Amino acid sequence: MSFGLGAFALIPYFALSSPRRSRSGHEHHHFGYRRNSGVGRIAGHKLTHGILLLLTLGTALYGFTQGHLAVYTEAFRHSSLVHIMTIDFVVLTLLSVLAIYRDAVFSRRSRMWAVIGVIPLVGPLVYLVVDRK
Template sequence: MRWILALIWVAFIAYVWFWVSGQPLGSDPVFKELVTLQSKEPWLLTVFSWLGIYPAIFACLLLRSSGKGRGSHVPAWPFVLLSFGLGAFALLPYFAWSSQTRRGSGYEHLSFGNQRESGIERVAANKLTHVILLLLTLGTGYYAVTQGHPDVYMEAFMDSSFVHIMTIDFVILTLLSVIELFRDASDNRRSRGWAVSGLIPLIGPLIYLMTSRRD
């Protein structure tokens, strides 16, 4: 699995660098509208916002578990932090380098000092955090479904390199959430069938988190 993920990471970078379609970022009006939150298409804004929610979900999942317990000496927190700006580009290396061996339970210790460390862990484990993320997901999703135009999004997907990249990024993050739910469920003696819920973007992992018990 780790080699498959590594190949996907390399292929994703090569695709973005050499073959991605659409206007480059420097001359892409859709990119400028999205980063300034001025886009008038709800589906574009929603998927863009979901790419901000997904890293928070992975933070809640990954910061609960020690990188060493997973069989890797690479801590998860640097990759989680980078994922807020780079998405799957940052998380794929972590998933590729971490083994599928049984992990120890317990929240990962970040090297930021005891007070800040415990605060980050509490926020990541807090059910209120998961509820807020779920409400944000449902709210933006409702906005896209009721007000958006999928044909406009598909047109942007073909014409804008940024929309092209962020759509593929979203798909890869969804697949990574399936892998992480499978691993987390195995480590915490929950049904591995929970991994299937990862196919429901954002909502599935959040429901998994909301129904999990903190040891």
């Protein structure tokens, strides 16, 4: 659903799930712990997070140096697809703040880590790369 509806498909999950419910017998998955499967181990590895962070920073640098804000603004005004995608991106960024906050509470890290989620894409990756206490 998230692929078709974007971040809006995640809103019911965040609204209906709570840290209290996750302690009532359901397994709570959080960001940094490795899974037993091969894909889970690769996805949870700090090297993977570091590579994704470097690729994200490179793509952002390319976008800022080669992109044109005036063209994007015009597309935002006239294209409903660009308009909805932008709103979806902002909602997803705000949901990452909530997800980082919940994980920080669960893993007993400082709740101030949630602030880093405001930085789109880079913030959650920095949270994953930085060592836990």
